[in-house]
Amino acid sequence: MKLFLDTANVEEIRAAAEWGILDGVTTNPSLVAKEGRDFMEVLREITAIVDGPISAEVVSTKASDMVTEGRKLAKVHKNIYVKVPMTTEGLKATKILSGEGTRVNMTLVFSSLQALLAAKVGAAYVSPFIGRLDDIGQTGMEIIEEISTIYQNYSFKTEILVASIRHPIHVKEAALLGADIATMPFSVLEKLPRHSLTDIGLDRFLKDWAKLPKK
Ligand code: E4P
DSSP states (O other), X not given: OEEEEEOOOHHHHHHHHHTTXXXXXXXXXXXXXXXXXXXXXHHHHHHHHOOSOEEEEOOOOSHHHHHHHHHHHHHHOTTEEEEEESSHHHHHHHHHHHHTTOOEEEEEEOSHXXXXXXXXXXXXXXXXXXXXXXXXXXXXXXXXXXXXXXXXXXXXXXXXXXXXXXXXXXXXXXXXXXXXXXXXXXXXXTTTTOOHHHHHHHHHHHHHHHHSOOO
């Protein structure tokens, strides 16, 4: 499973990239707004840090405008995936952009039927928002299983990008279900290598080592 960071913060991206486990980055308008910086400038910086898929989202709502915006974003770097929202206008725009060879990440997906439509218009990625479904009392991970079955039934090539991840259990469940990608905030990614027994074990090894007579 590929691991992506869901952030527009270049410091976080730089730190995770150094660990050698970062495969890509997803951003969204809220994450970009949080940084308070020029979007194109941030995007260029990210492409210089990570050699992998980087999602940049359109903010237009009409298909023709989404296409214009998507083309502009795609020109920034060969690794850019254009994020398009799951609306009927978004479907139209995705069909056009995918047809031109632009890789589209269909976002704001909350049902397996929406994911079916994303695949039909040629989206490269589909982003089901697990955490936001959990927030309203629905088990988000259930739709990952459904999407996976639907995609297998029809041999769709669209990759499942599990989004809106809130904690490491979401990451584990996504991996157990065979999702292609999980995108998560830095606060979740940094928890993945940690285990209290690793810390205790290392501490003991180092203390024992220190007891060796020094020459
Ligand atoms: C996906 O690409 C989105 O940016 C993201 O995962 C949304 O997560 P949130 O529900 O934590 O805002």
